[in-house]
Amino acid sequence: MNTEGNKKDINVEAKTINEIQSESILPSGRYGPLVARIPVIISQSKVHISINTEISLDDSAVDIRNFKRSVHLNQCSLLDMGDKRHGKVYLSGYIDESIEYTAFQSIDDKSSTKLCFKTVKIPFDFAAKIEYCTRPSLLISNKFISVSLSSSLNQSSTKECLLCQLDEADIYEADIIKKSMFSKDSNTFDTITEYLVLYITFTILQWQQVSIPRGLPYNSP
Template identity: 25%
Template sequence: MFLILLSVDKKEDNFMNNNDFEDSACCISPEHNICSSVTTSNEPLTEQICVPPAVISAGPVFVKIPVVLAESNITIPVHATITLDQPAIEIKRIRKNVFLTEARLVPFSQDNRPGTGIVFIEGFVRKNIEFATQTCQNGVNICGDIRQCTVQVPFSVTTRVRFFRQPVFTENTTPSEMEFFTDKLKSCDICADNVIGRNPCDQSFFVTEFFNEKPFVELVKADIAELDIHKNPTSTCHNPTEQTFTQITEKLAINLTFKVLQNQQVELTAIAATNPCTA
């Protein structure tokens, strides 16, 4: 009887050891041979002390702040062709971001449209494309990897904006030149009279140069609607539903909302300060 109980205990120990080994093996990394672990701790909350802000005294004050000159919405149609590095069977996801590389305002309109300006905009759409590839095929079954490709689709546009508020510019003055009179100029003839007129030895100039605030552009919103067309796809006769392709033709409609701003001096009225800590 003692031998039977001992045999049962040994089997149970072996069974538990095998289970323990199998459970731990699920967490063992084949590269590092280390089981993963998580350690957490609770951080105490630190109480804050309200500090009243230091402000200027009440009364008129002059500040230089960005003033909105115009806000506009434009749509930019773009046609692009993208070539992938490997044949793809499906586009899984495309992440898009819009960046501007140039945005310049010509504030003067030359076609009798007062209160308007011309904006030149250049930029690109950064696209991160995730697609499925085909590495092996067994009949109608296909296996492969997920790859990614990042490209930049450039665009440029010129548009007219109407100002809510005119930009502030001061033009440079016309240079002024001053000449001095003299009657001391003599010729080579010692018997001739002195030459009367402008003194070529002295000149005086005056010029005034103004440094204006340059208008700038800020992006408010960007919407992108696109149509992707797979170019020259290939498929097999026994599985016509699966196609591979390397080129994508895109039709994009980029809708941008932007502001035109300029730093201008503005007069404000400061009110009496209140203590927000006692509110």
């Protein structure tokens, strides 16, 4: 794709940001013993999911330029199995994927390439046994409890007040297969099959009342 004739010089404004010195401030607060209502970590877990998906492109592609992917969760539930150490979590979500690719175009009987984009949502879901680092309270055994996916730690109106946070998500490409389902041109492709491995680290939290014992002042030797 010839873009030399479209290049223009653009002037932008820029400024240097000076680094300044910060002053440490010791936090102040009440010392124990006291009772506080705080988000307590119930479990931290890491899972890996194998995903394969077939994606049809809107134009016959010549080459894949770039992939941009982000991971989102849309549902979480916790099943307490009556075991003091373990529970079962159900999670579902999707990979938001943007594909940047080049395709042939013909203008006035002249062949050139154009830049195209395709955005898809690749769903996934799984159930996994998790280990409690702190046993959740107020759960009913053998019953799924809905878990909030809010990124904030605002207290829920339900007694359980459970939260799920997506801590980290890494996506690895195992393989990408390009093939042509509709075009007869062997130099182009219109369908790609992706084999991905998704690693997710997540934390289950619960608002609980915690007794904080008497302790030393902050930063004491």
